[in-house]
Amino acid sequence: MPNVxxxxxxxxxxxRTSRLLLxxxxxxxxxxxxxxxxxxxxxxxYLDKHPFGKVPTLEVDGETIYESxxxxxxxxxxLADSKFSPPDLLLEAKMRQIxxxxxxxxxxxxxGTIVIQRLIVPQQGGQPDESAVREAIAPTQKALKAxxxxxxxxxxxxxxxxxxxxxxxxxxxxxxxxxxxxxxVTAQTPKLKAWWDEVKILASVKEICA
Ligand SMILES: N[C@@H](CCC(=O)N[C@@H](CS)C(=O)NCC(=O)O)C(=O)O
Numbered sequence: 001m002p003n004v005x006x007x008x009x010x011x012x013x014x015x016r017t018s019r020l021l022l023x024x025x026x027x028x029x030x031x032x033x034x035x036x037x038x039x040x041x042x043x044x045x046y047l048d049k050h051p052f053g054k055v056p057t058l059e060v061d062g063e064t065i066y067e068s069x070x071x072x073x074x075x076x077x078x079l080a081d082s083k084f085s086p087p088d089l090l091l092e093a094k095m096r097q098i099x100x101x102x103x104x105x106x107x108x109x110x111x112g113t114i115v116i117q118r119l120i121v122p123q124q125g126g127q128p129d130e131s132a133v134r135e136a137i138a139p140t141q142k143a144l145k146a147x148x149x150x151x152x153x154x155x156x157x158x159x160x161x162x163x164x165x166x167x168x169x170x171x172x173x174x175x176x177x178x179x180x181x182x183x184x185v186t187a188q189t190p191k192l193k194a195w196w197d198e199v200k201i202l203a204s205v206k207e208i209c210a
Pocket of ligand 1: 054
């Protein structure tokens with residue numbers, strides 16, 4: 001068995017993406033907590049692994065990989081017999097399209113603004129920036145509607161088998177659901193709401209995203 005170490009705050013959404021995949025693939029791995037709110041991700045030692053100071057970073061037998069698309073692709077292909085990407089090329093393209101929408105059009109608004117302002121800022125004793133939250137609603141709705149239009153939700157995003165796209169969106173929904181904006185941003189996405197009811201009860205989701 002390869003020696004696998006995942007670096008990152010266990011509660012971070014992108015770290016949870018890799019953790020869900022590793023759990024569903026039954027892969028044993030070591031976890032190294034790299035805090036993103038205490039500066040662990042900006043130490044020289046960590047920047048040596050990930051020059052952009054983001055989490056997660058994966059190490060497999062001494063090789064370092066960062067960026068969640070690369071990490072999840074590697075785990076899926078190398079350690080999970082590719083079972084977390086659909087064999088059908090069109091479905092695989094849809095899976096990748098959803099991952100890309102999340103990276104480029106959803107994450108900054110849904111997590112970077114709504115979740116941070118609603119859940120993290122108050123936890124740290126601050127007041128949410130209400131105007132930033134208001135401004136993040138429309139782009140979040142747009143990105144979720146785009147995912148809704150691409151996704152199959154039968155019951156998983158890319159069809160009948162759970163895929164990496166599900167592992168990308170689940171950790172975001174876990175937090176988004178805890179915000180008062182959740183109802184508004186999912187008002188136009190009935191398929192995603194049905195998908196969410198199916199995936200949030202998975203054992204791996206309950207264990208990793210509790
Ligand atoms: N492009 C990176 C994004 C990872 C990312 O944004 N991680 C967040 C946590 S969910 C992070 O490291 N935030 C700390 C920071 O930006 O300083 C990936 O795909 O892995």
